[in-house]
Amino acid sequence: MSRYNAKATEAKWQKIWAEGKTFKTDSASEKPKYYVLEMFPYPSGRIHVGHVRNYTMGDVVARYRKAQGYEVLHPMGWDAFGMPAENAAMERKVHPADWTYDNIANMRNQLKHVGLSVDWDREFATCDADYYGKEQQIFIDFFKNDLVYRKESWVNWDPVDNTVLANEQVIDGKGWRSGAEVERRKLSQWFLKITDFADELLEGLNGLDRWPEKVRLMQENWIGRSEGLRFDFEVTNPSGDIPAKIPVYTTRPDTIFGASFCAISADHPIAASLAKDNADIAAFVEECRAGGTTEEAIEKAEKKGFDTGITVAHPFDKSWKLPVYIANFVLMEYGTGAIFACPAGDQRDLDFARKYDLPVLPIVLPEGEDPAAYTIENEAYTGPGIMFNSRFLDGMDYVAAKAAVIDRAEAEGWGERTVNYRLRDWGVSRQRYWGTPIPFVHCDNCGVVPVKSEDLPVKLPDDVSFDKPGNPLEHHPTWKHTTCPSCSKPALRETDTMDTFVDSSWYFLRFCTPDSDAPFDKDTTDSWMPVNQYIGGVEHAILHLLYARFFTRALKKVGRTNIEEPFEGLFTQGMVNHVTYKDSEGEWVFPEQVRRRDDGTLFRSDNGHAVTEGRIEKMSKSKRNVVDPDDIIDQYGSDTARWFVLSDSPPERDLLWTEAGIEGAWRFVQRIYRMVEEPTTPLAANGAIMPDGMSETAQALRKATHKTIMGVTADIENLHFNKSVARLYEFANAITAKLEGDGAAEAMREAVETMVLLVGPMMPHLSEELWRRLGYKTLVANTPWPKALEELTIDNTVKMAVQVNGKVRDTIEIAKDMAKEDVEAFALARPNVTKFTDGATIRKVIVVPGRIVNIVAN
RNA sequence: GCCCCUGUGGCGGAAUUGGUAGACGCGCGGGAUUCAAAAUCCCGUUCCCUUUGGGAGUGUCGGUUCGAUUCCGACCGGGGGCACCA
Numbered sequence: 001m002s003r004y005n006a007k008a009t010e011a012k013w014q015k016i017w018a019e020g021k022t023f024k025t026d027s028a029s030e031k032p033k034y035y036v037l038e039m040f041p042y043p044s045g046r047i048h049v050g051h052v053r054n055y056t057m058g059d060v061v062a063r064y065r066k067a068q069g070y071e072v073l074h075p076m077g078w079d080a081f082g083m084p085a086e087n088a089a090m091e092r093k094v095h096p097a098d099w100t101y102d103n104i105a106n107m108r109n110q111l112k113h114v115g116l117s118v119d120w121d122r123e124f125a126t127c128d129a130d131y132y133g134k135e136q137q138i139f140i141d142f143f144k145n146d147l148v149y150r151k152e153s154w155v156n157w158d159p160v161d162n163t164v165l166a167n168e169q170v171i172d173g174k175g176w177r178s179g180a181e182v183e184r185r186k187l188s189q190w191f192l193k194i195t196d197f198a199d200e201l202l203e204g205l206n207g208l209d210r211w212p213e214k215v216r217l218m219q220e221n222w223i224g225r226s227e228g229l230r231f232d233f234e235v236t237n238p239s240g241d242i243p244a245k246i247p248v249y250t251t252r253p254d255t256i257f258g259a260s261f262c263a264i265s266a267d268h269p270i271a272a273s274l275a276k277d278n279a280d281i282a283a284f285v286e287e288c289r290a291g292g293t294t295e296e297a298i299e300k301a302e303k304k305g306f307d308t309g310i311t312v313a314h315p316f317d318k319s320w321k322l323p324v325y326i327a328n329f330v331l332m333e334y335g336t337g338a339i340f341a342c343p344a345g346d347q348r349d350l351d352f353a354r355k356y357d358l359p360v361l362p363i364v365l366p367e368g369e370d371p372a373a374y375t376i377e378n379e380a381y382t383g384p385g386i387m388f389n390s391r392f393l394d395g396m397d398y399v400a401a402k403a404a405v406i407d408r409a410e411a412e413g414w415g416e417r418t419v420n421y422r423l424r425d426w427g428v429s430r431q432r433y434w435g436t437p438i439p440f441v442h443c444d445n446c447g448v449v450p451v452k453s454e455d456l457p458v459k460l461p462d463d464v465s466f467d468k469p470g471n472p473l474e475h476h477p478t479w480k481h482t483t484c485p486s487c488s489k490p491a492l493r494e495t496d497t498m499d500t501f502v503d504s505s506w507y508f509l510r511f512c513t514p515d516s517d518a519p520f521d522k523d524t525t526d527s528w529m530p531v532n533q534y535i536g537g538v539e540h541a542i543l544h545l546l547y548a549r550f551f552t553r554a555l556k557k558v559g560r561t562n563i564e565e566p567f568e569g570l571f572t573q574g575m576v577n578h579v580t581y582k583d584s585e586g587e588w589v590f591p592e593q594v595r596r597r598d599d600g601t602l603f604r605s606d607n608g609h610a611v612t613e614g615r616i617e618k619m620s621k622s623k624r625n626v627v628d629p630d631d632i633i634d635q636y637g638s639d640t641a642r643w644f645v646l647s648d649s650p651p652e653r654d655l656l657w658t659e660a661g662i663e664g665a666w667r668f669v670q671r672i673y674r675m676v677e678e679p680t681t682p683l684a685a686n687g688a689i690m691p692d693g694m695s696e697t698a699q700a701l702r703k704a705t706h707k708t709i710m711g712v713t714a715d716i717e718n719l720h721f722n723k724s725v726a727r728l729y730e731f732a733n734a735i736t737a738k739l740e741g742d743g744a745a746e747a748m749r750e751a752v753e754t755m756v757l758l759v760g761p762m763m764p765h766l767s768e769e770l771w772r773r774l775g776y777k778t779l780v781a782n783t784p785w786p787k788a789l790e791e792l793t794i795d796n797t798v799k800m801a802v803q804v805n806g807k808v809r810d811t812i813e814i815a816k817d818m819a820k821e822d823v824e825a826f827a828l829a830r831p832n833v834t835k836f837t838d839g840a841t842i843r844k845v846i847v848v849p850g851r852i853v854n855i856v857a858n
Numbered sequence: 859g860c861c862c863c864u865g866u867g868g869c870g871g872a873a874u875u876g877g878u879a880g881a882c883g884c885g886c887g888g889g890a891u892u893c894a895a896a897a898u899c900c901c902g903u904u905c906c907c908u909u910u911g912g913g914a915g916u917g918u919c920g921g922u923u924c925g926a927u928u929c930c931g932a933c934c935g936g937g938g939g940c941a942c943c944a
């Protein structure tokens with residue numbers, strides 16, 4: 001029996017594709033365009049199985065579309081800036097650039113072994129000066145269009161590493177590297193005005209009908225639009241720095257007569273001015289700032305406040321005075337940093353009121369409650385109801401009351417209807433080396449000045465030291481010293497670099513024209529955009545995808561594109577999981593070290609320790625439940641790995657990696673190979689014509705062939721790769737079934753050729769190899785997708801189930817176009833049916849043509 | 859706490875608009891081939907009942923329907939997102 005040599009064959013075809021530039025994309029092509037993109041990888045050093053799954057899915061789409069006659073853009077690059085490179089520099093004394101480019105070289109090599117239909121000529125890394133220089137240009141464009149600004153803002157500061165930490169890098173209130181207690185500091189930071197686009201980004205979600213509902217929902221929640229009333233409280237006892245008015249925002253203006261106090265954030269300007277002359281207030285404000293970075297701390301945090309002594313007048317009754325508290329649960333970043341509190345209608349306000357013994361007046365009466373007896377105890381009521389205890393609102397539905405209060409506020413001029421967003425502007429400053437330098441200069445005369453376009457890129461210095469904590473750009477002896485682009489006097493460079501999410505917010509545009517002197521060529525890029533199918537991990541559902549959407553809109557605003565939404569279709573694939581193994585010492589064990597004894601017990605190959613199987617978890621280095629794609633490809637070949645990651649699990653769900661599964665895929669590879677090399681029925685000659693009279697089995701095979709074409713096409717179209725895999729298995733079973741009589745050789749030839757073409761997107765190397773062995777000189781990669789002959793797939797008879805009282809009692813095979821009455825009569829006469837209907841009265845017979853007959857009898 | 863998704867054999871999972879539940883794969887059992895093994899091929903494999911045959915069955919309990927994995931309600935389990943957002 002001949003065996004397929006995957007390793008040698010795959011290398012051969014990869015070479016042919018590369019040398020023939022098979023997957024080079026021509027932007028000038030007359031064909032319709034299709035842009036397939038997978039989220040580009042971070043060059044961590046090695047690819048993992050998750051990458052294989054992600055890129056295989058994209059590759060199936062790309063190859064399928066190419067076969068469909070599209071000019072396909074399917075590029076690859078590297079999201080190459082970020083902290084791990086600096087960590088490596090600190091730990092191993094390697095330069096971040098060297099570390100990164102070495103990793104890229106390794107991973108590129110690994111990816112090439114997967115056999116992706118990528119146009120490698122378009123490859124770039126975000127850490128290429130050519131790329132980040134263009135990014136600096138975009139940043140300056142944004143600055144000139146008021147989309148970039150500087151603002152003092154609170155950051156997580158690691159006092160040991162002397163750096164700002166992202167929220168994700170703060171673990172239990174401590175720096176993830178140093179372990180030091182994180183401080184809050186106010187620093188001048190660069191921001192991008194994503195909030196200008198809040199409404200657009202929200203509205204735009206409606207048009208993204210090829211995005212997962214889940215992702216749209218997550219973005220919607222993240223943007224967090226709310227409608228309410230903004231109004232001013234008049235301070236009744238203003239003095240010194242205390243202003244005459246305190247603006248507040250509420251989504252529940254209907255509850256205004258349940259107001260009990262006003263609360264301001266510890267970061268509110270009023271709190272700050274009070275703290276100047278009052279040590280107790282200063283201490284309280286400090287306390288508020290210290291606590292509460294972690295979720296757990298917030299959950300457990302007690303509501304705390306400080307009575308400022310200030311009072312404000314109720315907007316509807318100037319004689320009604322409300323105390324003003326500084327409260328630890330009020331956020332400066334949302335709304336106006338101050339609230340009116342109605343304890344009966346808000347749990348936080350209620351907790352606070354109970355603690356400080358403030359009034360709790362119920363104002364919304366739930367249905368069925370007695371207004372005389374209804375009280376609020378320890379649970380606020382936030383549901384619907386009728387207003388009471390609310391003067392002119394009494395008796396109104398709470399929704400009508402909302403509108404009534406806003407209308408009055410607007411008419412009387414002390415408030416207005418306002419929309420608020422949870423979304424904040426995007427702080428992009430990072431005090432790090434390995435990122436895109438923010439292209440600005442600080443001049444004593446001219447202030448903050450953008451670098452001139454002709455001086456871009458502002459390159460990172462090569463000679464940097466990571467010995468000292470903090471930002472190496474700041475420590476560099478000369479780099480930051482420059483001259484002002486405007487007045488030419490000595491000035492200082494900005495030493496902040498950009499958040500790496502900026503790099504990934506426009507790379508898909510650069511791929512369209514990677515050699516452009518501009519960030520990208522507008523016309524060509526617009527001809528490719530939007531990305532027709534974007535594929536990546538759901539972990540990017542919010543940040544990356546929202547930032548990319550914002551960037552595209554912002555780039556439209558500055559005139560660089562006419563596109564609004566970057567990704568027409570989005571697919572989020574699941575993770576790859578594997579069982580975990582632990583040995584008797586409690587140490588995690590790599591799967592390849594696990595051996596099985598005859599009695600089924602497991603042990604470690606290196607030291608013989610007993611091994612137990614643990615939970616199935618996401619592959620992670622720390623738990624050692626990882627499989628190296630290189631090993632798999634070396635042993636079974638890329639096609640086997642590709643086939644396996646597409647099998648079984650729906651692509652959006654997690655995939656369980658098993659040894660048995662990969663072997664199953666390998667068996668299938670061999671099976672297809674044998675279909676060509678050792679066919680059970682000899683194949684007709686290449687190009688043979690179907691004879692007129694064909695045997696029943698030959699016709700059945702033809703029918704299976706064309707049904708499979710239809711099914712697999714629909715499945716790939718809908719990204720249901722697991723279903724197309726199942727269909728191809730079924731088709732393989734049909735091919736191996738007994739075949740004889742006239743036309744057998746021709747039907748077999750057609751079936752096998754179809755199989756080879758249909759598996760092409762999934763197992764491209766095997767497909768090319770067999771296509772050649774079938775006598776073709778062309779590449780499958782350049783061969784059109786097979787077309788189903790629909791007339792062959794139509795059945796003349798149908799099988800129908802016959803139910804009696806909803807239970808299946810018989811199946812009948814009848815002519816497809818048999819009249820309803822005839823079907824009914826036929827079914828009623830069947831012995832398996834009469835057995836159940838004899839002695840009963842037939843009440844009703846339901847005939848659904850082609851599907852079912854149900855006889856109701858009792 | 860709020861929002862969302864999900865629950866089908868030993869396992870991963872199929873099942874147009876409600877119409878024969880369990881396709882396909884894995885695993886397992888049996889057989890063929892072989893001196894033997896690997897590989898390959900064939901048969902069986904939801905559970906229960908004594909079989910020809912019947913009964914139950916898609917997390918649980920109800921509802922709508924001739925008919926529910928599919929639609930509706932309540933509950934239970936698993937997963938995800940957000941989180942003091944006024």
